[in-house]
Amino acid sequence: MTSFAETGPRTAVTEGIRVDKVNPRARLLKNIRAVVVIILALVGLIPVFAMGITAFKSRADVVAVPPKLLFEPTLEGFVFLLTDRSQLRGTTLAEAQENAEGGEPIGIFDRIALQNGQRINGPSDFILRLRNSLIIAGGSTLLSVTLGLFAAYAFSRFEIPGKDDLLFFILSTRMLPAVVVAVPLFLMYRQLGLHDTHFGMILLYTVFNLSLTVWLLKGFIDEIPREYEEAALVDGYTRLQAFFKIVLPQAATGVAATTVFSFIFAWNEYAFALMLTSNNARTAPPAIATMLGRGGIEWSAIAAGTLAFLIPVIFITFALRKHLLRGVTFGAVRQ
Amino acid sequence: MATIQLRQVEKLFGEFQAVKPMDLTIQSGEFVVLLGPSGCGKTTTLRMISGLETVTHGDIYLDDRLVTWLHPSERDIAFVFQFFALYPHMSVRQNIVFPLQAVGASRETIERRLSEVVDLLRIAHLLPLKPGKLSGGDKQRVALARALVRRPAAFLMDEPLGALDAEFRESMRAEIKQLHIEQEATTVYVTHDQVEAMAMGDRIVVMSDAEIQQVGTPAEVYYDPANLFVAQFIGSPGMNLAPGTVAGDLLSLPGGNNYRIAPEWQETLSNTQNGAADVLLGFRPEAAEIHVAGELSGEVYATELHGAYKMLHVSLQEEHDVVHIRSDRQADYPIGAGVRFDLKPDMVRFFNPHTEAALLAKRPPPVSRREVVFT
Ligand SMILES: Nc1ncnc2c1ncn2[C@@H]1O[C@H](COP(=O)(O)OP(=O)(O)OP(=O)(O)O)[C@@H](O)[C@H]1O
Ligand SMILES: [Mg+2]
Numbered sequence: 058m059t060s061f062a063e064t065g066p067r068t069a070v071t072e073g074i075r076v077d078k079v080n081p082r083a084r085l086l087k088n089i090r091a092v093v094v095i096i097l098a099l100v101g102l103i104p105v106f107a108m109g110i111t112a113f114k115s116r117a118d119v120v121a122v123p124p125k126l127l128f129e130p131t132l133e134g135f136v137f138l139l140t141d142r143s144q145l146r147g148t149t150l151a152e153a154q155e156n157a158e159g160g161e162p163i164g165i166f167d168r169i170a171l172q173n174g175q176r177i178n179g180p181s182d183f184i185l186r187l188r189n190s191l192i193i194a195g196g197s198t199l200l201s202v203t204l205g206l207f208a209a210y211a212f213s214r215f216e217i218p219g220k221d222d223l224l225f226f227i228l229s230t231r232m233l234p235a236v237v238v239a240v241p242l243f244l245m246y247r248q249l250g251l252h253d254t255h256f257g258m259i260l261l262y263t264v265f266n267l268s269l270t271v272w273l274l275k276g277f278i279d280e281i282p283r284e285y286e287e288a289a290l291v292d293g294y295t296r297l298q299a300f301f302k303i304v305l306p307q308a309a310t311g312v313a314a315t316t317v318f319s320f321i322f323a324w325n326e327y328a329f330a331l332m333l334t335s336n337n338a339r340t341a342p343p344a345i346a347t348m349l350g351r352g353g354i355e356w357s358a359i360a361a362g363t364l365a366f367l368i369p370v371i372f373i374t375f376a377l378r379k380h381l382l383r384g385v386t387f388g389a390v391r392q
Numbered sequence: 393m394a395t396i397q398l399r400q401v402e403k404l405f406g407e408f409q410a411v412k413p414m415d416l417t418i419q420s421g422e423f424v425v426l427l428g429p430s431g432c433g434k435t436t437t438l439r440m441i442s443g444l445e446t447v448t449h450g451d452i453y454l455d456d457r458l459v460t461w462l463h464p465s466e467r468d469i470a471f472v473f474q475f476f477a478l479y480p481h482m483s484v485r486q487n488i489v490f491p492l493q494a495v496g497a498s499r500e501t502i503e504r505r506l507s508e509v510v511d512l513l514r515i516a517h518l519l520p521l522k523p524g525k526l527s528g529g530d531k532q533r534v535a536l537a538r539a540l541v542r543r544p545a546a547f548l549m550d551e552p553l554g555a556l557d558a559e560f561r562e563s564m565r566a567e568i569k570q571l572h573i574e575q576e577a578t579t580v581y582v583t584h585d586q587v588e589a590m591a592m593g594d595r596i597v598v599m600s601d602a603e604i605q606q607v608g609t610p611a612e613v614y615y616d617p618a619n620l621f622v623a624q625f626i627g628s629p630g631m632n633l634a635p636g637t638v639a640g641d642l643l644s645l646p647g648g649n650n651y652r653i654a655p656e657w658q659e660t661l662s663n664t665q666n667g668a669a670d671v672l673l674g675f676r677p678e679a680a681e682i683h684v685a686g687e688l689s690g691e692v693y694a695t696e697l698h699g700a701y702k703m704l705h706v707s708l709q710e711e712h713d714v715v716h717i718r719s720d721r722q723a724d725y726p727i728g729a730g731v732r733f734d735l736k737p738d739m740v741r742f743f744n745p746h747t748e749a750a751l752l753a754k755r756p757p758p759v760s761r762r763e764v765v766f767t
Contacts, residue, residue, distance in 0.1 A: 284477040287444050290464040291471040292538070293494030306481040 111360035116173075119356045133173070134357030136166050138183050138365070142175040150174055183362060186344040191369065192255055193340055194323035197262035201319050202312060204263070205270025210300060212271070213278040214286075224275075227268045235265065236328055246333055253334045261333070262323040269322070270315050277311025278304065313380030320373055341366050393420045393578045394455045394468075394545035396441060401450035403436050410436045412602045413450060418546075420455075421576040423569070427589040428599035429625070434582040437599075438548050441580065442471050454545055465494065470539035472549040476531045478523035484534050485519040491542045509537040512571070528556045532564055536571065546578040553588065565591055586626055590614070598622050615676075615739070620748040623674055623741070631674045632715035634708060635745065638662065638671060645673065647709035649688045654737050656753045661742065671751070672743040677703065679739035680717040686732030690715070692725045706731055 066079045077083060111119060113130040136142075145153055157163055157171055170177050212220060242261070243252075251257030281304060289299035305312075331343040345362045348355060374381065396418040403411040411433040418424045426434045439445035441452060443464035451460045459467050470491075478487050488509065492502045510516045513533045523531060532552060539547055552568070553561045569592050572579055583589055589596050590610045598605045598613055598621075605625075606618035617623035617631065624630035636643040636651065638661045643651040651673065653661060661671060682704075690706035693714055697703075704717045704725055717733060725731065742751040 282475070282477070284473050284475065285479060287464075288471065288473060288477040288479070289490070290444065291442055291467075291469060292491035293465040293542075295463070295465065298494075303479055 108360045108363055111357055112364045114357050116355075116357065131169065132165065133169055134355070134361035136169045136177075137355050137358035138361045139181055140166060140170065140177045141179050141181045142170050142177050145174055145176050183341070183344060186339055186341045187365065189255065189334075189338055190324060190340040190342075190366075193258045193262065193338065194320055194369075196255070196259040197266060197323045198316055198319040200259065200263040201266035201270045202274075202316050205267055205274050205315065206305075206308070206312065208267075208271045209274035209278050210304065212275050214283070224272070227271055230264070230268050239328065239332055242329070243332055251333075253337045253339070255338045257333065258330070258338050258340070261329060262326065265326075266319045266322055270319060273315045273318070274308070274311055277308050277315075281307050310380045313377040317374055317377055317381060321370055324370060393576055395420045395453075396546055396578060396580065397453040398437075398441070399451045399453070401437070401440060401452060402448050403433070403440060403445065404448045409602050411440070414604055416597060416604065416607070418578060418580060420578055423572050423579045423581065423592060423594045425589040425593035425596045426580065426582045426599060427586060427593075427596050428584065428605075430584060432599045433602045434584070434599055435550055438471075438550055438580060438582050441546075442469050442548050443467050444471070468542075468545045470542060470544040470547050472535050472539050472547065472552045474551040474554045476523070476535040476555070478526075478531055478534055478538075480523055482522075483519065484515070484521050484523065484526070487523065487534060488519075488537045488541055491538060495542075505541050505543075509541045512540070512574075513537050529560050529564060532556060533567075536568070540571070540575065540577075544577075546580065549579065549581045551583055552581075553583070553585075561588070568592065586628070590626075598625065600625070616741070616750070617674075618750055620672070620743050620745075623743065623750070627676060629677065629703075629716045631676055631741070632680075632717075633743070634673045634713055634715060636671055636673050643671070643673060645688065645708060646713040647690060647707075649690075649708060651688060651735070654740070657740075657742065657751075659754045660751050670745050672745050674741040674743055675715075675735050675739055677716040677718040679736045680715070680733045681736065682717065682719055682723075682731055682733045684732060686734045688735070689730060689732045692727055692729045692731060694727065695725055697721065704731065706733075 066081065066084075070079050078087070107124075110126075110128075112134045113132070114125070114128055115131045115133050118125050118128045153171060153176065157168065163171075167177055211217060212224060217223065246252040246257055249257075251260070285303050285307070286296075286299045289303045290296070294302065325342060326340075327342040327346070330340045331346075334340065334343070341362070345359060345366065348359055348362065396416075398414055398416040400413045400415060401411065402409070402413045414437065426437060428434055436445060440447050443459070443462060443466075447460060451458060453459065454467065454469070464471075478484075479490065482490065485506070489502050489506055492505060497505070510519065513536060515530065515533050515537060518526060518530055518534065523534065526534065535552070549568075553564055556564060565588060568581075571577075581592060593610055595607060595609055596613050597607050600621050606613055606622045608616070608618075613622055613626050617626060620633070623633065634645050636645045638653070641653050641658055643653055643661075645651055688708070690708045692704055693707045693711065694705040695702055696705075699721075701721050702719050702723065702725075704719050705714050706717050707714045717731075719725070743749065744751060
């Protein structure tokens with residue numbers, strides 16, 4: 058057995074750490090673990106990385122074997138993704154190329170299209186799909202978090218007859234695979250005229266998310282001592298004012314976490330979007346998937362689409378990251 | 393400042409009776425302490441006065457205003473919580489002016505009142521901070537400031553010093569009392585610490601088992617407890633109690649002791665007990681005077697030095713019927729030694745062991761007006 062005096066750290070310990078963790082062997086193990094975790098994280102990021110570079114590859118580079126890591130980046134994928142083009146032939150093509158060389162001012166997208174012998178007719182409907190996704194995911198997130206917040210507050214604070222049963226009932230909507238109800242929903246939406254409408258999709262995602270938001274937010278609100286609201290009540294405020302001025306600011310963390318979860322669900326949802334929308338309210342996920350079907354497979358366009366699709370999620374998560382980190386560990390330590 | 397009146401106020405939680413029907417009047421400007429062991433219904437009573445809890449039966453009046461069914465915000469009462477309940481997301485300043493904003497006070501009023509309470513409590517330097525950064529005592533001051541700033545009709549405080557460390561409690565105790573005197577604010581103060589109750593209360597309401605046991609000044613509840621519960625709950629240790637049997641003008645106590653009953657008690661004792669039944673003799677530790685020719689005798693069972701004095705545990709008989717006697721700090725009493733003592737006649741009380749109520753002398757004994765001696 059070696060004593061701690063022999064194995065102990067060479068330098069003074071100036072951080073808050075448990076004694077068995079400053080032992081050099083423990084330190085070494087910790088570093089090894091850190092390296093392993095970093096490697097795993099890198100492995101996990103390979104698909105994202107591949108997607109990221111594919112989005113900027115030309116048609117030829119995309120299918121090159123072995124895959125090229127060094128290539129000349131091009132916006133071809135984005136042009137294919139975001140524009141509607143027509144193939145130019147014979148004289149029209151020659152004319153267009155001549156004009157371009159003759160110094161006629163054209164945008165970078167037009168130039169790239171022209172290199173492929175195409176002309177841009179207008180924006181593609183992928184932009185519409187992204188817009189639909191934003192409207193539907195944003196709308197349903199707003200609704201489900203707002204409704205969930207009020208419901209969670211009521212469940213947390215008031216005596217409600219059959220409270221436990223109600224909570225269980227709300228959760229039970231999650232107990233079967235959602236796809237099971239796809240056909241009935243499809244028929245119902247047809248009947249009600251909700252098929253392929255933004256409202257229908259917002260309603261659907263709101264309902265799906267409500268069970269999550271009610272339960273999550275109830276957990277957060279339960280953690281806020283009632284005394285704060287009671288103090289506000291005797292200080293001269295109504296229950297509703299106390300809710301907005303006292304409870305809500307303290308539940309911000311929970312609201313942020315719940316918002317991100319709701320948004321990601323609605324944003325990523327594929328099966329129902331495929332089935333219940335066709336054109337007007339079609340969201341990005343089924344649209345990206347159907348790109349596979351049209352003509353040749355435009356890998357770079359698909360990668361560009363997926364990249365564009367990731368951005369809002371990354372943006373929201375990043376914007377709320379401070380609250381999120383506290384939200385995830387909330388309840389573990391009393392503040 | 394207002395008078396608070398409870399008339400037959402009762403609270404049931406389902407079947408459970410948290411407060412039994414209670415009558416209580418708190419005068420304008422009075423400092424009343426609700427004192428009692430844990431779970432006796434003190435907080436529930438306070439919450440009913442504030443409107444945070446609904447009464448089951450009975451009525452509550454503020455002055456002549458019936459407030460039983462008014463929302464807490466309409467009662468004009470300030471509540472100071474045990475854990476302060478300072479809004480964590482607001483600065484100290486925002487916390488203090490929050491009640492003023494509720495009534496839509498003008499900016500000048502807010503500034504003026506704010507600077508008044510801030511000066512009063514000396515917390516100007518804390519204004520920009522968040523409550524999380526404050527020490528317990530400072531939190532307490534801010535909570536008091538938030539209560540004072542509104543100039544409410546009454547203050548309700550639920551163990552406001554409970555969360556502070558012992559050293560600090562004492563100075564805050566004085567501070568709160570001082571504030572009360574300056575503001576002449578009707579205050580209902582809940583505590584389970586009898587030292588606090590004695591030190592602060594104009595009157596003490598002793599509660600137990602969801603009921604009021606006695607209402608009186610600190611001296612009254614200390615020297616003239618209404619029943620056995622109050623006798624034992626107040627004081628540390630509580631009142632000494634020794635079972636006795638009345639025989640003529642003598643009370644025979646355990647260990648062959650005989651206590652000569654003072655004339656003013658004789659009629660009471662012979663009447664109520666039919667001359668031959670049991671009574672409990674009660675006296676405070678400082679009512680006993682050790683004396684070589686004392687009337688009563690016992691054996692030293694244990695001694696404790698309490699700094700200024702020594703507390704003797706004296707058993708009247710074998711190892712039973714231990715009473716506490718306060719003695720000189722320097723006197724030395726070996727364990728097992730015999731001691732003799734007298735009881736100061738004006739500090740002796742009697743209780744009916746069956747009803748647990750205090751017996752009253754025919755001619756009430758002069759209530760001692762000396763300071764309450766306390767640990
Ligand atoms: N909302 C409630 N529902 C059910 N029972 C309650 C409720 N509030 C209090 N009680 C019960 O009523 C009794 C009195 O409670 P209360 O809080 O008034 O006691 P207390 O004298 O303030 O005690 P403590 O010194 O521990 O604060 C307790 O037995 C408690 O369990
Ligand atoms: Mg209490």
